[in-house]
Amino acid sequence: MSAFGMHGPGQLTGPVVILGTGLLGASIGLGLRGRDVEVYLSDPSPTNQAVAVDIGAGLPLSALAERGHDDGAVRLVVVASPPDVTAVVVESALTTYPNAVVVDIASVKAGILAALTESAARSALDLSRYVGTHPMAGREKSGPVAARGELFTSMPWVLCPGPEASPAAQETARTLALDLGAIVYEFTPVEHDEAVALVSHLPQVMSSLLASRLQEVGEHSLSLAGNGLRDTTRIAASDPKLWVQILGANAGPMVEILHGVRDDLNRLINTLEDPEAPGARLDLAQLMSEGNAGQARIPGKHGGQARSYAWLTVLVDDRPGQIAHLLTEIGEIGVNLEDMRLDHSSGQNVGMVELSVLPSRHDALVEELSKRGWKVLQ
Numbered sequence: 001m002s003a004f005g006m007h008g009p010g011q012l013t014g015p016v017v018i019l020g021t022g023l024l025g026a027s028i029g030l031g032l033r034g035r036d037v038e039v040y041l042s043d044p045s046p047t048n049q050a051v052a053v054d055i056g057a058g059l060p061l062s063a064l065a066e067r068g069h070d071d072g073a074v075r076l077v078v079v080a081s082p083p084d085v086t087a088v089v090v091e092s093a094l095t096t097y098p099n100a101v102v103v104d105i106a107s108v109k110a111g112i113l114a115a116l117t118e119s120a121a122r123s124a125l126d127l128s129r130y131v132g133t134h135p136m137a138g139r140e141k142s143g144p145v146a147a148r149g150e151l152f153t154s155m156p157w158v159l160c161p162g163p164e165a166s167p168a169a170q171e172t173a174r175t176l177a178l179d180l181g182a183i184v185y186e187f188t189p190v191e192h193d194e195a196v197a198l199v200s201h202l203p204q205v206m207s208s209l210l211a212s213r214l215q216e217v218g219e220h221s222l223s224l225a226g227n228g229l230r231d232t233t234r235i236a237a238s239d240p241k242l243w244v245q246i247l248g249a250n251a252g253p254m255v256e257i258l259h260g261v262r263d264d265l266n267r268l269i270n271t272l273e274d275p276e277a278p279g280a281r282l283d284l285a286q287l288m289s290e291g292n293a294g295q296a297r298i299p300g301k302h303g304g305q306a307r308s309y310a311w312l313t314v315l316v317d318d319r320p321g322q323i324a325h326l327l328t329e330i331g332e333i334g335v336n337l338e339d340m341r342l343d344h345s346s347g348q349n350v351g352m353v354e355l356s357v358l359p360s361r362h363d364a365l366v367e368e369l370s371k372r373g374w375k376v377l378q
């Protein structure tokens with residue numbers, strides 16, 4: 001596995017065809033249109049296709065011929081369909097667009113390459129033009145309405161070329177990812193599936209398991225929900241149809257990891273059943289510090305080393321223009337924001353803007369914002 005740095009934007013040339021215009025397909029279309037690449041969109045759902053066109057992710061595929069192109073002119077096809085139909089859609093794209101590189105972006109990779117390899121053994125399928133890829137960027141929402149052109153900025157994008165993928169096809173796939181601002185990694189399909197089982201699929205399962213505990217709880221208890229619960233359950237809102245396919249296609253690596261989680265849960269249950277037993281407190285401390293050690297290993301933005309940021313909270317009146325005003329003032333103060341979260345206290349006309357900055361800039365920002373009349377909580 002290896003990682004590649006960024007190059008200047010806008011090197012990909014069209015026409016590009018995107019098959020599947022949901023969250024990911026429409027986000028890729030928006031990102032490419034932002035770089036003036038010619039993009040054509042197709043989706044079996046007329047509504048998803050029309051919405052993607054309306055938000056500016058590209059033109060309907062029917063416009064390809066109207067613009068004087070035949071199928072042979074298409075340079076790149078991005079397959080952004082659900083995982084279970086991806087191999088079939090890739091196969092048909094390789095046939096329909098004889099000169100195009102075809103990439104897919106499905107969340108699991110080994111099964112798709114295996115299905116295509118099997119088809120190629122029976123037919124004249126040209127897998128030198130196919131590269132499996134996976135942008136490690138998404139949202140808990142689906143469909144083109146949730147699409148964002150900047151979704152991929154500074155996020156990992158994995159290339160998983162099969163043995164037949166030509167160097168030119170791999171270069172096109174890499175250029176797509178880099179043009180959309182991603183950091184490119186190269187993994188084998190099997191390495192990829194094992195890695196995402198831990199860093200993507202386990203978090204989804206844990207979040208869903210946790211949130212499912214909330215189904216029966218009374219509203220009285222739920223009214224105490226704070227950020228701990230929100231932070232750990234955001235992705236429990238993800239699309240079940242997509243995740244049934246992802247988990248089903250990566251069952252082997254998941255089962256191995258879940259056995260380890262089960263062992264840890266058993267250990268915790270045993271400890272809590274007798275919290276006064278000798279060594280019990282030490283066990284709990286060890287569990288927490290093992291979590292600390294794992295969390296500290298998660299890389300920060302831009303694929304760099306893990307880094308901790310300092311947070312501050314600014315209270316803003318809940319009226320239009322306040323957040324824009326705050327951000328303008330932070331720009332004037334000259335501090336770079338690393339992250340931002342918004343929250344509202346129920347029943348109060350006040351919003352809370354949580355800002356994260358480099359620790360070395362924290363105190364100066366608190367002081368400057370306070371001087372300018374903002375209410376800052378640290």
Ligand SMILES: NC(=O)c1ccc[n+]([C@@H]2O[C@H](COP(=O)([O-])OP(=O)(O)OC[C@H]3O[C@@H](n4cnc5c(N)ncnc54)[C@H](O)[C@@H]3O)[C@@H](O)[C@H]2O)c1
Binds near residue numbers: 023048082083136141
């Ligand atoms: N959601 C994420 O966070 C995320 C992140 C990275 C990769 N992915 C992968 O991207 C792909 C798309 O996911 P999404 O989140 O955009 O889902 P989505 O449900 O938002 O969009 C999927 C789209 O594919 C269309 N579609 C269905 N059958 C099709 C077919 N045969 N041909 C072409 N299009 C078809 C659907 O109508 C829909 O518009 C999936 O393979 C998923 O694994 C998702």
Ligand SMILES: O=C(O)C(=O)C[C@]1(C(=O)O)C=C[C@@H](O)C=C1
Binds near residue numbers: 137
């Ligand atoms: O941020 C989110 O909503 C995601 O969960 C995105 C996420 C992930 O990072 O695990 C989920 C699945 C995809 O295959 C890729 C990205």
